[in-house]
Amino acid sequence: MRIESVTPIFVDRYLFVEIRTDTGLVGLGESGAWGFQEGTAATVERFAEYLVGQDPLKIEHHWQYLYRWTHFRGSVVMGAVSAIDIALWDIAGKHFETPVHQLLGGKVRDRARVYYHVFGETTDELCEGIAAARGEGYTAVGHLTPFVDAPRDESYFETHVRKIENAAASVARYREVAGTDVDLCIEIHRRLAPYEAVQLGLAIQEYTPLFLEDPVLPDNIDEMAYVASKINIPIATGERYTSHWEFQMLLARGGAQMVRPDVCLVGGITGARKIAAIAEASHVGVVPHNPLSPVSTAACLQIAATAPNFVLQEFPNETWGSAGDMRPDPAKLVTGAALHDGEGFVHISDEPGIGVALQADAEQRYPYRKRQILTRLHVDGSVVDQ
Ligand SMILES: [Mg+2]
The missing domain is CATH 3.20.20.120 (Enolase-like C-terminal domain)
Incomplete structure (x- = not known):
């Protein structure tokens, strides 16, 4: 089994990643770096250059490979690694026809x-x-x-x-x-x-x-x-x-x-x-x-x-x-x-995998909504944490 495609998908304020295999399986993941969805999606596309053609079941190895490639770390890299990792676990569950928790x-x-x-x-x-x-x-x-x-x-x-x-x-x-x-x-x-x-x-x-x-x-x-x-x-x-x-x-x-x-x-x-x-x-x-x-x-x-x-x-x-x-x-x-x-x-x-699948029309039904960059200021003009 080989990875055929790795695709970031923007829906409402969410960023999903869909990974497809040459056996017809589809894995679904999500990124949690919600302040930087565009940067994370670009990182997912970059990681796809490595992932396409790989065996999707080597989950830990791919995690190590992507994380340790350059040691840059941080939220955008890890949002992308996370979404890919979840999608790979989803594929593994579907491949073995068992929920991910059984594999764990x-x-x-x-x-x-x-x-x-x-x-x-x-x-x-x-x-x-x-x-x-x-x-x-x-x-x-x-x-x-x-x-x-x-x-x-x-x-x-x-x-x-x-x-x-x-x-x-x-x-x-x-x-x-x-x-x-x-x-x-x-x-x-x-x-x-x-x-x-x-x-x-x-x-x-x-x-x-x-x-x-x-x-x-x-x-x-x-x-x-x-x-x-x-x-x-x-x-x-x-x-x-x-x-x-x-x-x-x-x-x-x-x-x-x-x-x-x-x-x-x-x-x-x-x-x-x-x-x-x-x-x-x-x-x-x-x-x-x-x-x-x-x-x-x-x-x-x-x-x-x-x-x-x-x-x-x-x-x-x-x-x-x-x-x-x-x-x-x-x-x-x-x-x-x-x-x-x-x-x-x-x-x-x-259900096999993580148990959820994206509805086919989700992207059209809920178009991407970008978050506004806005933080609160003190009356003296300095930045406040809220
Ligand atoms: Mg909290």
């Missing part, structure tokens, strides 16, 4: 607990989102910020005391609405300095969040470890890391109690499996990052199926974050999309 050693669970995205422009809307998720049977909510996100074209100013105290008051309200039926995954989106993150963490730990996600920027692992050492809430981080080597350094410094590998960014199923194993060796939980399409969800579920230390799966809702900005309908985008079972879990598919 078999399922350790039949369904994966998920957390639902909660969005809102006010604390009231976020509380309504928690109540709605609870009503639908979810047992965990995430993407749940204690900060109300103003539009990015509005300049920012807040006193320190209001910033921390309002955020803590919001988390208190979230707990009131959630009760003890729903776990809170508090998402900071890298917006705090370490000293702020410690103060906020200490102020909200009485509400027992399941984790505090990305309290500080991902650049300096020691800062994440400092925050983790000062507060009594598990730190979850890793969605911007691009390799298992970075996760190893994070865990060696005690920087996280839960890791958040993005299967579409850390080298696909191959990379994410290694990260789950490194985390397992430290009794650290795995919460795969998954803000993208049902293809990403299907790839994540291979990790959920096989990692003993899996905790929770991010499961996007139907919008891109604001009312009316809808994502493609999963059923019109792919066949085999994972669905919420009404009890806070999604079923893990036993």
